[in-house]
Amino acid sequence: MTEASLEELEKRLAIFEEVAREINVTLDLRDILHGILRAMDTTFGFRHSMIFLLDDDGETLRVAASRGFGDSEAGVGAEVKVGQGVVGIVAKRRKLMRMGGIAMQRAYVAAVQKQSGGGFEEIKVPGLPNVQSQVAIPLVNQDRLVGVFAIESEQPSVFDARDEAIITTLSHQAASAIEKARLHAELKKHSENLEETVRARTADLRRAQAQLVQSEKMAALGLLVAGIAHEINTPMGAIASTLDTVFRAVDKLRAKATPEDTRIFTILDGSQKVLTDATTRVSAIVRRLKSFARLDEAELKETDLHSDLEDTLALVAHELGTIRVVKDFSPLPRVLCQGGRLNQVFLNLIVNARQAIGTKPDGEIRIATRAEGDRVKVAITDNGSGIAKEHLARVFDPGFTTKGVGVGTGLGLSICYQIVQDHAGTITIESEVGRGTTVTVDVPVRRA
Amino acid sequence: MARLPEEIKPAMQGVAPSKLATCSRDGVPNVATISQVYWVDHEHVALSFQFFNKTIKNVRENPRAQAFLLDPTTWTPWLLDIRYERSETEGEVFDAMDMQLEAIASMTGMAGVFKLKAADIYFVEGVQKLEVDPGA
Numbered sequence: 156m157t158e159a160s161l162e163e164l165e166k167r168l169a170i171f172e173e174v175a176r177e178i179n180v181t182l183d184l185r186d187i188l189h190g191i192l193r194a195m196d197t198t199f200g201f202r203h204s205m206i207f208l209l210d211d212d213g214e215t216l217r218v219a220a221s222r223g224f225g226d227s228e229a230g231v232g233a234e235v236k237v238g239q240g241v242v243g244i245v246a247k248r249r250k251l252m253r254m255g256g257i258a259m260q261r262a263y264v265a266a267v268q269k270q271s272g273g274g275f276e277e278i279k280v281p282g283l284p285n286v287q288s289q290v291a292i293p294l295v296n297q298d299r300l301v302g303v304f305a306i307e308s309e310q311p312s313v314f315d316a317r318d319e320a321i322i323t324t325l326s327h328q329a330a331s332a333i334e335k336a337r338l339h340a341e342l343k344k345h346s347e348n349l350e351e352t353v354r355a356r357t358a359d360l361r362r363a364q365a366q367l368v369q370s371e372k373m374a375a376l377g378l379l380v381a382g383i384a385h386e387i388n389t390p391m392g393a394i395a396s397t398l399d400t401v402f403r404a405v406d407k408l409r410a411k412a413t414p415e416d417t418r419i420f421t422i423l424d425g426s427q428k429v430l431t432d433a434t435t436r437v438s439a440i441v442r443r444l445k446s447f448a449r450l451d452e453a454e455l456k457e458t459d460l461h462s463d464l465e466d467t468l469a470l471v472a473h474e475l476g477t478i479r480v481v482k483d484f485s486p487l488p489r490v491l492c493q494g495g496r497l498n499q500v501f502l503n504l505i506v507n508a509r510q511a512i513g514t515k516p517d518g519e520i521r522i523a524t525r526a527e528g529d530r531v532k533v534a535i536t537d538n539g540s541g542i543a544k545e546h547l548a549r550v551f552d553p554g555f556t557t558k559g560v561g562v563g564t565g566l567g568l569s570i571c572y573q574i575v576q577d578h579a580g581t582i583t584i585e586s587e588v589g590r591g592t593t594v595t596v597d598v599p600v601r602r603a
Numbered sequence: 604m605a606r607l608p609e610e611i612k613p614a615m616q617g618v619a620p621s622k623l624a625t626c627s628r629d630g631v632p633n634v635a636t637i638s639q640v641y642w643v644d645h646e647h648v649a650l651s652f653q654f655f656n657k658t659i660k661n662v663r664e665n666p667r668a669q670a671f672l673l674d675p676t677t678w679t680p681w682l683l684d685i686r687y688e689r690s691e692t693e694g695e696v697f698d699a700m701d702m703q704l705e706a707i708a709s710m711t712g713m714a715g716v717f718k719l720k721a722a723d724i725y726f727v728e729g730v731q732k733l734e735v736d737p738g739a
Binding site for chain 2: 260276287
C-alpha cells in the first residue's frame with residue numbers, strides 16, 4: 156500500500172468516526188437522517204442525497220430526508236414503490252446499484268419502444284428531474300430492509316467504485332442508527348400508551364373504589380335504617396294498640412259522663428285525632444324508610460319510579476326545609492331496575508340540588524318524569540347557583556367537586572354516573588351559573 | 604491478447620450509446636446501436652441480449668465483432684475487437700445488468716417488456732484508443 160493510499164484510508168477512517176459520532180449522539184430519527192446527509196455533503200461532496208424509509212406496508216419507500224433539492228424538507232414524503240426506478244429496484248433486490256447514464260438509458264428504452272410501435276409512460280420518481288448518475292444502496296439492519304440511501308447528480312458518470320465504498324460503509328452505520336431511533340420512538344410511544352392506560356385504569360379503579368365505599372355505606376345505612384324502622388315500629392305498635400284501648404275506655408266513660416265533663420271529652424277527642432294522625436304519620440315514615448333501604452338492591456325488579464322518588468323525598472323532607480318541591484310527574488311504565496341503587500341516584504341529585512340552592516330565597520326543586528318510547532327520563536332541576544362551563548365536563552370525574560372542604564367528596568355524581576351506566580342509561584347535565592342546573596337520568600324500561 | 608485499461612470505464616456507463624458491428628456467416632455486415640457495453644474484467648465485456656435480432660443471430664454464427672465506444676467526459680472514441688464467448692443467465696454480471704435494465708424499464712412503464720434474456724460475454728482481442736478529431 157502506498158503512502159498516498161494510506162493517507163487516504165486514514166482520512167476516510169477519521170471521517171467515518173466523525174459521522175458515527177454525529178449520528179450516535181442523538182436518538183431523534185430526523186436528526187440522524189440529516190446528520191448522515193450533512194456528513195455526505197460536507198465531507199464527501201455528495202450534493203444531492205436522499206434517504207428513503209420503508210413504510211409499514213413493506214411496499215412503499217418514502218423520502219424521509221433530503222439534501223440539495225432546495226429547502227431541508229424538499230421532497231420529503233414523496234414515495235416510490237418497491238420495484239420502481241433505481242431506488243425501488245435496489246430495495247427489491249437488496250443490492251447496491253451505480254448508474255452513470257440514466258437519462259440516455261431511459262431515452263434509449265423509449266426510442267426502442269417507439270420504433271417497435273409500442274407506447275411508453277414516463278414514471279416520475281423522487282429526486283433530480285434530469286438525473287444522470289445515481290448510486291443507491293439498501294439500508295439493511297439485521298436482515299431487515301429499513302430503507303434506501305441514494306446520491307444523485309445531473310452530471311453523467313460522476314460516481315465511481317470509491318464512492319460505492321464510502322456509501323457502503325456509511326449505510327451500515329446509517330441502517331443501525333435509523334433502526335435504533337425507530338426502536339426508541341416505538342418504545343416512547345409504547346411508554347406513552349402505557350402511561351395513558353395506567354391513567355385510565357387508575358380513574359376506573361378510583362371510580363370502582365368510590366362506588367364500593369359508597370355501596371358499603373349505603374348497605375350500612377340500609378341496615379341502620381331498617382334497624383331503626385324495626386325499633387320504632389315495635390313501640391309504635393304498642394302505642395297504637397294502647398291508644399286504641401285507651402280511647403275505647405274513654406268511649407265507655409263518655410256514656411256515664413255528666414254535662415260538666417263535656418269539655419274534658421272535647422279535649423280528649425282532639426287529642427285522639429292528634430295521636431292517631433301522629434301514629435299514622437310515623438307508620439308511613441317507617442314504611443318509607445323500609446322501602447328506601449331495600450336490601451335486595453342487587454336484584455332487578457319492576458319498579459314504580461314515582462314511588463321511589465316519593466320515598467327519597469320523604470327521607471330528605473327535613474333537609475329540604477322551606478324549598479318548594481314541584482313534582483311534574485307524567486305516567487310512567489314500571490321500570491326493570493335495581494330500585495335501591497336508583498334511589499341512591501335520586502337521593503344524590505336531590506341533595507346536590509338542595510346544596511346548590513343554599514340559602515337562596517324562593518328555592519325550588521322541580522322533578523319531571525317522562526316516558527319516551529321504551530325509555531323513561533327523570534329530570535331534576537334546581538334554581539340554585541349553577542355550575543361554571545369549565546367545570547361541566549368534569550363533574551362526573553371521581554374526586555371532582557366545587558363544594559367546599561367537608562361539604563362534598565366529589566364522588567356523588569361519579570357514583571350516579573356509574574349506577575346509571577349499569578342500567579344501560581345515560582346521565583346528562585345542563586347548567587348556567589346563577590340560573591340553576593338540570594340533571595337528566597335516562598334509562599330503558601327493559602334492559603336489552 | 605489485449606487488456607482493457609481503467610480509463611475506458613467512463614465510456615462503459617451507458618452515457619453515450621455505442622455501436623456494434625457484426626457480420627453474418629455469409630459476410631453481410633450489420634451495424635447496430637447499443638445502449639451500453641458493460642465492463643466485466645480487464646479481458647471481457649458484456650452486452651445485453653434482450654431481443655433476438657440480427658446482431659444476436661450474427662454473433663452466434665460469426666463470433667467476431669467490433670464495438671465503438673465514446674467517453675462522454677473527454678469525447679475520446681474507443682474501438683474494441685471482441686469475440687463472442689458465452690451467454691450467462693445468472694451470476695454477478697447477469698444480475699448487475701438485469702438490475703439496471705429493470706430499473707430503467709420500470710421508469711418508462713416497460714418493466715416486463717424490457718427483460719434481459721442473457722448477458723453475452725465477449726473476449727477482448729484488441730483495444731484501440733482513437734484520437735479526438737478536432738476538425739470533425
